[in-house]
Amino acid sequence: MAVSDHVNLAQFIAGVERRNPGQTEFVQAVHEVAQDIFGYIEDKEKYHEYQILRRIAEPDRVVSFRVCWEDDNGSIRVQRGWRVQNNNAIGPYKGGLRFHPSVTESVLKFLAFEQTFKNSLTGLPMGGAKGGSNFNPKGKSDHEVMRFCQSFMTELYRHVGDDVDIPAGDIGVGAREIGYMFGQYKRITNRFAGVLTGKGLEYGGSQIRTEATGYGAVYFLQSMLEHVGDSVAGKRVVISGSGNVATHALEKINQLGGKVVTLSDSGGFIYDPDGINDDKLAWIKHLKTVKRGRIAEYAEHFGGATYHHGERPWGVACDLALPCATQNELLSDDATTLVANGCIAVSEGANMPTDLAGVQVFKRAKILYAPGKAANAGGVAVSGLEMSQNSAKISWQEAELQSLLIEIMHGIHARCVEYGGGDGDTYVDYVRGANIAGFVKVADAMLAYGVV
Numbered sequence: 001m002a003v004s005d006h007v008n009l010a011q012f013i014a015g016v017e018r019r020n021p022g023q024t025e026f027v028q029a030v031h032e033v034a035q036d037i038f039g040y041i042e043d044k045e046k047y048h049e050y051q052i053l054r055r056i057a058e059p060d061r062v063v064s065f066r067v068c069w070e071d072d073n074g075s076i077r078v079q080r081g082w083r084v085q086n087n088n089a090i091g092p093y094k095g096g097l098r099f100h101p102s103v104t105e106s107v108l109k110f111l112a113f114e115q116t117f118k119n120s121l122t123g124l125p126m127g128g129a130k131g132g133s134n135f136n137p138k139g140k141s142d143h144e145v146m147r148f149c150q151s152f153m154t155e156l157y158r159h160v161g162d163d164v165d166i167p168a169g170d171i172g173v174g175a176r177e178i179g180y181m182f183g184q185y186k187r188i189t190n191r192f193a194g195v196l197t198g199k200g201l202e203y204g205g206s207q208i209r210t211e212a213t214g215y216g217a218v219y220f221l222q223s224m225l226e227h228v229g230d231s232v233a234g235k236r237v238v239i240s241g242s243g244n245v246a247t248h249a250l251e252k253i254n255q256l257g258g259k260v261v262t263l264s265d266s267g268g269f270i271y272d273p274d275g276i277n278d279d280k281l282a283w284i285k286h287l288k289t290v291k292r293g294r295i296a297e298y299a300e301h302f303g304g305a306t307y308h309h310g311e312r313p314w315g316v317a318c319d320l321a322l323p324c325a326t327q328n329e330l331l332s333d334d335a336t337t338l339v340a341n342g343c344i345a346v347s348e349g350a351n352m353p354t355d356l357a358g359v360q361v362f363k364r365a366k367i368l369y370a371p372g373k374a375a376n377a378g379g380v381a382v383s384g385l386e387m388s389q390n391s392a393k394i395s396w397q398e399a400e401l402q403s404l405l406i407e408i409m410h411g412i413h414a415r416c417v418e419y420g421g422g423d424g425d426t427y428v429d430y431v432r433g434a435n436i437a438g439f440v441k442v443a444d445a446m447l448a449y450g451v452v
């Protein structure tokens, strides 16, 4: 066997940058993981010899395609679609689809890379993938969205399958879009198969998939607090975003007796010092999923609340913070402000919302900090359970799924403590724990396959 060249971390990252020019989000995600993996594999020659991390950081394949559709004025529109299949060492490719104008190949490569570790952490047999388009659903009619989704699936169907690659939702892709895409897949292939998750309950969807990511992020937060003898009850909470993940995180915080005082969207954030109770939350869900309006309208509707245009909520004093909007929405200055204002725990509902410098601030302050790949894994975990139900052609009861979600989130927490716990003190480096625990299973499966 040839002896592998042991590059150091800086040389490894320089290589990733050289091979992926301009793909800053992808390089950032690989950097964050590599920092921990290099330490872990230092004395484990096999992982070096078989170039495991180098191979996980090179997607199995990236498919890019044109998506044409006709808008309501009869104009032809052209968008770009992608599917990034990062790694299928431990199961079929699995991960969401994002429709947002900010989508690029770099963003989807970072998300597919993260998904590989996240899916491994769930303990379920799922590889990592992500896809989407730079299509902007905002301001489009239902018919325009339908035509776009049908055109998107007319190409995507060649690359996916119920035991090949199983997409789901993400930013800009919810129940409506999944319905249109599933309908088109079924029409093209003449197969009723579990090729997408997040489906409607009438056609193969699973109970609690809609709630799972937000609920799961709060369950993880709860586990971290319990680990140090604390709880959510009575805590003041700041949340960003107002989509699927944010609203369900809020719902669970309310059930546990916490008080959420902010939400946001790409326009700005709202601050409600009285707390966003369940009645106000019902209004927000209607605003966002039916009216498809802006969060600014909340402050016009509910007295006492204020709207802060163009700002993020991190300056609002809180005990707990849940970033649930998008990547790099919480930078090092924001992290410093949160810590200075007394924030004791951060649980990421979004993927990579905190940038590398922000993560360092949380680590130095030794607050409880859960990275997205651990904290938001509840969504894909219930997607995995949806796949199991589809292949067995059965539906499980809601209560059973609720307890499975809690069990899976506890399991992820335990794995993070196992690999990220210190000796002697209670501090857990959840970033290191999640990275190493996610890596080990994928890496050992890859070793079993040899060089493929």
Ligand code: NDP
Residues within 6 Å of the ligand: 100, 102, 169, 170, 171, 172, 173, 174, 213, 241, 242, 243, 244, 245, 246, 264, 265, 266, 267, 324, 325, 326, 327, 349, 350, 351, 376, 377, 379, 380
């Ligand atoms: P939604 O589309 O339901 O909501 C997204 C929210 O984030 C909206 O409030 C949106 O505001 C805001 N947002 C999106 N992009 C930006 C931006 N560039 N700047 C500021 N705000 C922005 O998506 P989800 O709730 O599903 O996803 C939120 C996050 O959670 C993402 O990072 C996603 O990857 C992650 N996630 C989602 C899972 C799921 O099951 N859905 C699972 C695991 C992680 P606006 O409406 O104005 O665009």
Ligand code: 2IT
Residues within 6 Å of the ligand: 094, 095, 096, 097, 115, 118, 166, 167, 168, 169, 170, 197, 351, 376, 377, 379, 380, 381, 383
């Ligand atoms: O980022 C994510 O984990 C998701 N968007 C959910 C993926 C899925 O397949 O349910």
